[in-house]
Amino acid sequence: MLSYLLYYIILKPLSKLPLSILYQFSNFLYLIIFKIFSYRKKVVIQNLSNSFPNKNTDYINDITKKFYSHLCDLIVESIKLSSMSEEEAVKRCQCINPELLENYYKEGKSIILCCGHYNNWELTGVSFAAQVPHKILCIYTPLSNRFMNQKLKSSREKYGACLIPKNDIKEAIANSDEPCIVVFGTDQNPSPKSKKLYWTEFLNQDTAVNFGAEKYAKDYDFPVLMMKINKVKRGYYNFEFEVVSEQPRATSHGEITNKHTQILENQIKHQAEFWLWSHKRWKRKRVNPQNI
Numbered sequence: 307m308l309s310y311l312l313y314y315i316i317l318k319p320l321s322k323l324p325l326s327i328l329y330q331f332s333n334f335l336y337l338i339i340f341k342i343f344s345y346r347k348k349v350v351i352q353n354l355s356n357s358f359p360n361k362n363t364d365y366i367n368d369i370t371k372k373f374y375s376h377l378c379d380l381i382v383e384s385i386k387l388s389s390m391s392e393e394e395a396v397k398r399c400q401c402i403n404p405e406l407l408e409n410y411y412k413e414g415k416s417i418i419l420c421c422g423h424y425n426n427w428e429l430t431g432v433s434f435a436a437q438v439p440h441k442i443l444c445i446y447t448p449l450s451n452r453f454m455n456q457k458l459k460s461s462r463e464k465y466g467a468c469l470i471p472k473n474d475i476k477e478a479i480a481n482s483d484e485p486c487i488v489v490f491g492t493d494q495n496p497s498p499k500s501k502k503l504y505w506t507e508f509l510n511q512d513t514a515v516n517f518g519a520e521k522y523a524k525d526y527d528f529p530v531l532m533m534k535i536n537k538v539k540r541g542y543y544n545f546e547f548e549v550v551s552e553q554p555r556a557t558s559h560g561e562i563t564n565k566h567t568q569i570l571e572n573q574i575k576h577q578a579e580f581w582l583w584s585h586k587r588w589k590r591k592r593v594n595p596q597n598i
Contacts (some may be wrong), residue, residue: 309451309453309454310453311574313453313457317385317388318388318389319388320382320385320386321385321386321387321388321389322389322476322517323386323578325382325383325386325541327539328382328383329379329385329540331382332375332378332379332381332382332463333355333378333569334431335378335381335382335476336374336375336378339374339377339378340371340375341545342521343385345374345584346584348372349583349584349585349586350370350374350583350584351370352585353585353587353588354366354369354370354578354583354587356509356510356511356538357509357510357511357574357578358509358578358597359510360508360573363391363490364415367446369465369480369578369579369583370583371573372579373578373579373580373581373584375579376579376580377582377584379540379541380426380428383428383429383541384426384429384458384580385434387428387429387461388457390432392433392436392464393448394434395429395432395433395436395465396433396437396540397542398419398429398541398542399426399429399430399432399433399542399543399544399545400437400543400544400545401433401434401437401438401545401546402425402432402543402544402545402546403404403489403546404437404438404549405465406531406547406549407439407440407487407547410440410485410529411438411439411440411485414485415438415485415488415528415529416479416482416485416486416487416526416528417440417485417486417488417528417529417530417531418487418488418490418518418519418522418523418526418528418529418530418531418554419487419488419489419490419530419532419533419547419551420490420492420529420530420531420532420533420566421489421490421491421492421532421533421535422491422492422493422570422573422581423491423493423494423581423582424525424535424573424580424581424582425535425536425537425543425580426535426537426543427491427535428462430533430535430543431444431462431467431489432461432464432465432467433465434467434490434533434545435466435467436466437554439485440484440485440487441466441468441477441482441485441486441487442466442467442486442487442489443467443468443470443475443482443483443487443488443489444462444467444468444470444484444489444547445470445471445472445475445488445489445490445518446469446470446471446472447471470475472518474508475488475522477486479526479529480515488522488528489520489533490516490518490522491562492515492516492519492553492566492567492570493567493570493582493587494516494585495514495585495586495587495588495589495590496515496516496590498590499572500516502516502517502518502521503515503517504517504520504560504563504564505514505592506560506563506564506567508571508573509568509574511588512591513567513587513588514569514590514592515563517563518561518588519562519566520554520560520562520563523551523554523562524555524557527555528554529540529549529551529552529553529554530549530550530551530562530566531548531549531550531577532547532548532549532565532569532570533545533547534544534546534548534569534573537577548569550562550565550566551565571581574594582592
């Protein structure tokens with residue numbers, strides 16, 4: 307009942323407002339989240355300090371402030387998504403090199419697509435399906451709240467993407483009647499139950515990376531691409547694709563995982579404030595000294 311009221315009394319009406327007004331709310335939210343409550347501030351500063359050990363305190367503090375400002379924008383932009391038209395979504399987040407996917411589609415090739423929580427991945431996910439020819443299969447973990455899960459799923463799928471629970475992805479691939487893109491979020495902290503891991507260095511830290519993208523690429527012999535999301539200005543983004551591997555079965559163990567992780571790291575180093583630093587990315591520690 308509470309989630310129902312939250313959605314229809316607060317979130318849905320807010321989504322009807324123009325972004326110019328919502329950004330004023332974002333400015334206010336910044337004061338609440340950062341200045342007053344310091345939401346996960348210790349986590350953010352610790353993550354940044356460990357990732358950039360050679361940077362001084364002024365740099366860490368500057369990126370911290372910019373991150374919280376971006377996070378608040380991300381919140382209001384995500385609220386706006388439920389009422390955003392397809393035309394506006396595409397206008398605000400355009401694909402730079404769609405011809406790369408078009409060529410794969412003409413060849414009848416499905417794709418493994420890696421992406422990180424960088425810039426506005428929610429807006430990109432919605433506009434993405436409207437700009438590429440493939441069927442989009444996004445792997446996700448359903449929310450425990452059924453009502454909010456249904457609303458989230460509906461918002462993300464409204465322009466053609468299909469959200470697939472991770473346990474159902476093999477069936478979804480098998481049942482796809484056209485070339486598909488299987489989307490993996492590759493920068494999340496693996497769950498305690500996850501056993502398919504690869505350990506590598508990411509942002510100067512020993513990091514566990516889910517091995518699913520590489521495993522599926524080799525199982526199905528699908529080319530692997532990395533999605534890079536760029537911020538043009540407030541409220542506007544673009545995204546582009548970089549080839550990770552066109553012959554995954556010819557790669558050595560971990561080669562694909564290392565490469566897509568490195569591509570994301572390079573983006574973060576270029577503009578650090580746009581990554582999700584409040585996430586407890588390095589919560590999992592290595593027990594076995596060998597890669598799993």
